[in-house]
Amino acid sequence: MYTQLFFILFITSTLFALEPIAPLPTTLEHIDLDKAKLGRTLFFDPQLSSDGTISCHSCHNFDNGGADTRAVSLGVNNREGSIQSPTVYNAVYNFKQFWNGRAANLNEQAKGPLSDHAEMNMSPTELEARLNTNLSYKEVFKKIYHTKKITSEQIIDAITEFEKALITPNSRFDQYLRDEIALTPEEKKGYETFKSLGCITCHNGINVGANSFQKIGLFRPYPYNAKYQDRYALTQKEYHKNVFKVPTLRNISLSAPYFHDARAKTLNDAIEKMAYHNLGIDITKQEVQSIVMFLKSLEGERPKILDVP
Ligand code: HEC
Ligand code: HEC
Numbered sequence: 001m002y003t004q005l006f007f008i009l010f011i012t013s014t015l016f017a018l019e020p021i022a023p024l025p026t027t028l029e030h031i032d033l034d035k036a037k038l039g040r041t042l043f044f045d046p047q048l049s050s051d052g053t054i055s056c057h058s059c060h061n062f063d064n065g066g067a068d069t070r071a072v073s074l075g076v077n078n079r080e081g082s083i084q085s086p087t088v089y090n091a092v093y094n095f096k097q098f099w100n101g102r103a104a105n106l107n108e109q110a111k112g113p114l115s116d117h118a119e120m121n122m123s124p125t126e127l128e129a130r131l132n133t134n135l136s137y138k139e140v141f142k143k144i145y146h147t148k149k150i151t152s153e154q155i156i157d158a159i160t161e162f163e164k165a166l167i168t169p170n171s172r173f174d175q176y177l178r179d180e181i182a183l184t185p186e187e188k189k190g191y192e193t194f195k196s197l198g199c200i201t202c203h204n205g206i207n208v209g210a211n212s213f214q215k216i217g218l219f220r221p222y223p224y225n226a227k228y229q230d231r232y233a234l235t236q237k238e239y240h241k242n243v244f245k246v247p248t249l250r251n252i253s254l255s256a257p258y259f260h261d262a263r264a265k266t267l268n269d270a271i272e273k274m275a276y277h278n279l280g281i282d283i284t285k286q287e288v289q290s291i292v293m294f295l296k297s298l299e300g301e302r303p304k305i306l307d308v309p
Contacts, residue, residue, distance in 0.1 A: 020205070022205065022206040023169075023173075024167050024169045024174055024300065026169040026170060028304060028305065031164055032161055034143070035144055035162075036158075036161045036162045036164070036305055040162045040306070043057055043162055043163075047134070049075070049120035049121060054075055056113065060085060062302070064255055065089065065252070065253075066255065069256070071261075075116065081119065082227055084257065084260055084261065084262045087251065089300075090168060090207055091166065092106060092166070093207040094210040094211075096245055097109035098112070100243075100244060110156045110159050124152035127152050128149070128152055165305035167300075168250060168299075168301055168303055170300060171298050171299055174300065183297060187293050187294055189290050190292070190293040190295070191294045193287050193294070197281065199279070202214050202278070203249050207249075208249040210245060212246055213244065214243065215278075216242050216243075217242050219277060222242055222277045224242050225261065230242055230244055244260055251300060253267055253298075268288050271288045271291050271295075272288055275287075
């Protein structure tokens with residue numbers, strides 16, 4: 001009986017010591033660097049699109065937090081996409097990929113934009129035909145994959161390896177979690193507000209989100225438009241309307257505009273709308289400002305893989 005009680009006390013005290021957010025790793029230990037560097041070249045290469053104008057980077061810009069400043073991205077032949085482009089930074093930690101989670105992992109995800117009519121518009125066969133005429137690609141692929149012909153699986157494998165390395169470590173908040181620095185009083189207050197208001201119930205874990213599906217408009221309805229691919233588009237269940245993967249909040253200050261429909265133009269606006277629609281509260285300007293300070297402390301370093309020679 002006493003041992004049980006002691007055990008319960010032990011467990012609860014350990015749980016309290018744990019923060020609901022975990023820091024990102026600081027090294028690229030499990031990355032195959034040669035593959036990741038090839039993936040980097042491919043990520044920037046517009047030859048992967050049918051008209052030779054669009055690369056992955058066109059819509060996932062590393063100078064805009066790995067996302068797109070436009071409400072909808074433009075693909076080949078200026079075709080308009082249908083939903084706001086999310087960040088590729090730390091995407092390896094998303095529990096599913098895409099706003100509605102229709103891809104299980106990065107490998108599965110990458111097939112989407114390559115063949116999407118409004119994005120890069122290249123079938124695997126066209127892609128292979130194009131890259132196999134490129135002698136420098138042929139040489140690098142051969143070194144890494146030991147085959148004569150480049151396959152679309154290899155292309156996707158290399159891109160995925162690069163994406164696994166797109167990690168933004170050492171944010172001030174991560175340093176705080178590792179007990180290396182103290183937060184400023186403003187950042188600390190913002191974190192407390194983020195927790196006490198309840199933002200943390202959906203935005204938590206290593207990616208400060210990206211580990212569950214939730215409805216936007218949980219407490220007060222949010223505009224619905226069938227053109228956005230939500231969970232409903234996959235399941236046809238009424239209660240899945242406006243249900244999306246909770247986005248990561250890492251580097252969120254760098255990737256305006258916000259929400260699947262880009263309806264929130266600024267971070268302040270996004271925080272206000274979140275409080276209103278998803279917590280059912282009218283948040284004060286001070287609380288918003290305070291949360292902004294906390295969210296800025298989640299800005300990490302530029303991924304090392306971008307600058308590896
Ligand atoms: C024309 C713009 C465009 C191009 C080109 C593009 N993407 Fe995207 N990307 C998007 C949009 C928009 C979404 C969200 C789509 C959705 O969720 O329905 C997305 C989603 C993603 C995601 C999922 C992120 C998350 O949080 O779920 C990853 C990873 C990604 N893209 C990687 C890539 C890679 C790799 C390439 C190149 C092979 C690429 N993208 C090319 C616009 C683009
Ligand atoms: C019930 C779950 C839930 C709660 C509580 C919640 N969020 Fe969200 N948050 C979401 C979902 C789902 C989205 C994606 C909404 C969309 O685009 O449709 C989101 C999106 C966001 C975005 C925009 C991310 C992007 O990439 O566009 C920010 C910023 C944000 N939340 C901050 C907050 C803050 C701050 C709070 C507390 C005031 C909060 N959230 C509370 C679920 C939640």
